[in-house]
Amino acid sequence: MLKIWSRGISTSRVMSAPKHVGGKSKVKQGFKGNSSAKEKVKKSGMTHLKFKDAVRELKFEKFASKVELPILKSESTNGDVVKYSKTVKSKLEQLGSFKKYQHHEAFEEPISLVSNNLINLKTEFFKNFGKDSNKFILKGEHRVGKSTLLTQIQALSKTQFPQVLYLHFSDVGKIRDGSNDYIFNKRLGLYQQPMFTKRFINDFRIANKEVLKTIKLSKDIKFTANKVHYDYKAGENTLYEFLRNCKDFNLKEATSSFQFFIEELKATSVPKLITIDNFNAVTTKPITEYKTTDFEPTHVTEFEMGKFIYNLIDNTLVLPNSGILLSESSDYGKSRNLDIGLGADYNAYELNALDSITIETLLKGKINVFQVENFNKAETSKLLEFYNKCGVLQLRDYVYNQRLPTQVEQGIDLSQLIELNYVKSGGNPGLLFRHVALNY
Amino acid sequence: MSLTMIRFGSLINSLRTVARPTLIPIKHISYSTIKYNNKLINQVYPINKEEITEKDVDDWLLALKRLRDGHSPDNETEVYIKELTETEDHLKQEFIPNEQQILEQEKFLTTQVPIETIPVVDQLVNLIMRDGKKSKARRIVSRALYIVYLRLRKDPVVVLKDTLEQLSPLLATKTEKTGTAKNRIVPYPLSEKQRYRYAFLWMLDSASKKKSSDYSVRLAEEIINSYEGKSSGYEKRAQMHKTATAQRAYVRL
Numbered sequence: 001m002l003k004i005w006s007r008g009i010s011t012s013r014v015m016s017a018p019k020h021v022g023g024k025s026k027v028k029q030g031f032k033g034n035s036s037a038k039e040k041v042k043k044s045g046m047t048h049l050k051f052k053d054a055v056r057e058l059k060f061e062k063f064a065s066k067v068e069l070p071i072l073k074s075e076s077t078n079g080d081v082v083k084y085s086k087t088v089k090s091k092l093e094q095l096g097s098f099k100k101y102q103h104h105e106a107f108e109e110p111i112s113l114v115s116n117n118l119i120n121l122k123t124e125f126f127k128n129f130g131k132d133s134n135k136f137i138l139k140g141e142h143r144v145g146k147s148t149l150l151t152q153i154q155a156l157s158k159t160q161f162p163q164v165l166y167l168h169f170s171d172v173g174k175i176r177d178g179s180n181d182y183i184f185n186k187r188l189g190l191y192q193q194p195m196f197t198k199r200f201i202n203d204f205r206i207a208n209k210e211v212l213k214t215i216k217l218s219k220d221i222k223f224t225a226n227k228v229h230y231d232y233k234a235g236e237n238t239l240y241e242f243l244r245n246c247k248d249f250n251l252k253e254a255t256s257s258f259q260f261f262i263e264e265l266k267a268t269s270v271p272k273l274i275t276i277d278n279f280n281a282v283t284t285k286p287i288t289e290y291k292t293t294d295f296e297p298t299h300v301t302e303f304e305m306g307k308f309i310y311n312l313i314d315n316t317l318v319l320p321n322s323g324i325l326l327s328e329s330s331d332y333g334k335s336r337n338l339d340i341g342l343g344a345d346y347n348a349y350e351l352n353a354l355d356s357i358t359i360e361t362l363l364k365g366k367i368n369v370f371q372v373e374n375f376n377k378a379e380t381s382k383l384l385e386f387y388n389k390c391g392v393l394q395l396r397d398y399v400y401n402q403r404l405p406t407q408v409e410q411g412i413d414l415s416q417l418i419e420l421n422y423v424k425s426g427g428n429p430g431l432l433f434r435h436v437a438l439n440y
Numbered sequence: 441m442s443l444t445m446i447r448f449g450s451l452i453n454s455l456r457t458v459a460r461p462t463l464i465p466i467k468h469i470s471y472s473t474i475k476y477n478n479k480l481i482n483q484v485y486p487i488n489k490e491e492i493t494e495k496d497v498d499d500w501l502l503a504l505k506r507l508r509d510g511h512s513p514d515n516e517t518e519v520y521i522k523e524l525t526e527t528e529d530h531l532k533q534e535f536i537p538n539e540q541q542i543l544e545q546e547k548f549l550t551t552q553v554p555i556e557t558i559p560v561v562d563q564l565v566n567l568i569m570r571d572g573k574k575s576k577a578r579r580i581v582s583r584a585l586y587i588v589y590l591r592l593r594k595d596p597v598v599v600l601k602d603t604l605e606q607l608s609p610l611l612a613t614k615t616e617k618t619g620t621a622k623n624r625i626v627p628y629p630l631s632e633k634q635r636y637r638y639a640f641l642w643m644l645d646s647a648s649k650k651k652s653s654d655y656s657v658r659l660a661e662e663i664i665n666s667y668e669g670k671s672s673g674y675e676k677r678a679q680m681h682k683t684a685t686a687q688r689a690y691v692r693l
Contacts, residue, residue: 044650044651045652045658045661046661047652047657048652050653050657051656054587054657060587060590064593065593391593396597399558400555438582440585
C-alpha cells in the first residue's frame, strides 16, 4: 500500500513538464520589507528649530540697525542704556550669561539699562567684597531682570577688579536634573559628573584666560593626558596650563582633579566673583533625578559640584577675596526651603516637605536678600525711547472701526505710547518688550 | 415688581399647604418694605392678626394674578401689593449730570475709540485658530511677525499688508449652470477680505511644507518668502487670473 502511494508521488511526469513561462511570478514568503514605504521628502526652510532656539541661533542681530551706545561702567548713571565692552562681552558669552529669550537678537549687541536696582546692588555688593558675609540673592517677579542684573554685576566687577576670576553657573539645575553622566568616587564619598565638570572648567578656563595665566600653582601635580606625561611644579607652572592640559575632569573614572582645582582657588588671592543663576532650582528640589546602585534617591550634596556650591554658601569652603551672588528663577516655582533658609517663618505641618540640609546651609550662610524692583516711569520711558531709536518700537496710526460713520483723525505720539506701555507692563522689562514687539 | 410678587406668591402658596392655626413667624414676613408701610399693613393684614384664613390667601393670589395681567389696583389688597413692590423714594438712585458733564459728553459723542487689534492680523489669527484657541493662534502670529521684523527690520504689519497686496488675486471664477449641456464659467471681482483670504490660505499651505516643527517659524519663513516674491502662491494667483481672463466674455458689468 505504501509502495503504491510512494510510486504515485515520485512519478516523473511533473519533472518532465516544460518550464513555466510568464503568468504569475512566485510570491515570496515572509514579511513585507520597507521597500514599499515612501521616501522621506526633504523639506526646505531656514531652520528646523523651535521659536525660542530659532531666534537665538539664526543670528538676526546682524540685521539690526546700528546705534551708538556707551559702555557699562561704574560711573554710568540711572536711565542710561548701555552695552558691554568687547572683552567683557566675549567672556560673558562664553560663560552663558546671555540667556535664551532675553531678546538680544533684536539689537546689534546685548544691551541693558542702568536701573536703580543696579546702582543699589553695586554699592552694597562691592562695599563688602572679599568678606564672608558678602552673599546676596536676587529675588523678584517673573521677567523683572534678575539674570540681567547678575550679568551687569559681572561686567562691573571687571572695572572694579581687573584681575577678577569669574566662577559662573548659568543654570545650576543641570546638576540635579539627570541630564549628565555620574560616577561614584569612593575616596571622596561623592558622585562626580564628568561632562558637567568638563564643560564648567572649559568655560571657566576660556573666560578667565588672561588672569589664569598669571596664577602660579601652589602644589606640584603629575598627570597623563593623551599619552603625554605632565609634571607641573609649584611656583613654575600656571593654573591655566593645568586646566588646559589636564583631561581628568572628563575621565570616566574617579578623579581628584576638581579637588585640586578647588585647592588652587583657595590658595590664590585674586578677586573671585561667584555667580549662581537659577539657584532655587536646587533648593526647590534638593533630591536629584539620579539614583544610587540600590535605586535609592540622592541628595544634591552627594554630588561633587552640589557639595562645592553648598560649602561655598555655608562658609565650610571660603575662597579668599570673593563675593557670592545668587539669583532665583521663576521657572522653577516658589521654594519654601529657600524662603525659610532666608529667615521666613514655617509651621509644623510643612516640616515633611522641607529639606533640613538646604535650610541649615542657607541659615549658616546668612545670605542677604536683594529685591529686584520693576522699572519706574522714567526708566521705562528711557528704554522705550531707545527702542524707538533702534526701530523695535513701531509707531502706527490708530485703526478705527470703518463701519461707524464718524471718525476723528488722531496722530500718535511717543509720550502717549510710553504711558500706555508703562501701564500695560507695570515697568516690568520682560513684559515691556513683549508688549512692544511680541504682541499683535 | 414682578419678582417680589412671585416671591410673595410662592410664600402664600407654601402657607396654604400647611395648616397654620398659630401666628405666622416674623421671619416669613421680613421684607424691609413692610417697615415703611406699617399703617397699610395694619389696615390690611395687622401683625396681631390671629390667623390667616384660606380666604385671605385666595384674595392675595387673585390680586397677584390681576396685577400681573396689567390691571390697575382696585381694592386694598392690590394697593398694598403694588406699594410693596415699588421701590422707596430714598432707595431710588438717579444720576443727574451737570452742565459740564453734558458738554463733555457732547464733545466725545463724535469721537471713536480706536480698535485694539489690527484687522489684517485678526483675519490671519482667525484662519489659524483651531478649536476656539484664539490666544494660542495669536501667539503663533505674534511670534511669526517678530521673526519677520528681526529678518527684514521693517514694521511686520506693513510687510504683511504689502505681501497680501502682491499675492492676493483680484478675480475669481464661479461655474454657473446654464440648463443646457455646457456650463458657464463667470469671473467675478473679490472684496478685500476675500482677496486676503486666498493669499492667507496659500501662505499657510506653503508654510506647512517647511521643516521647522514650530508653526510660528514656518509661517514667518513663508511671509518673508512671499514678501520677496518667492512663494508658490504667485503661480496660483497667475492661474486664477488666466482662467478669469479666458472667460472675460461672461463678465457682468
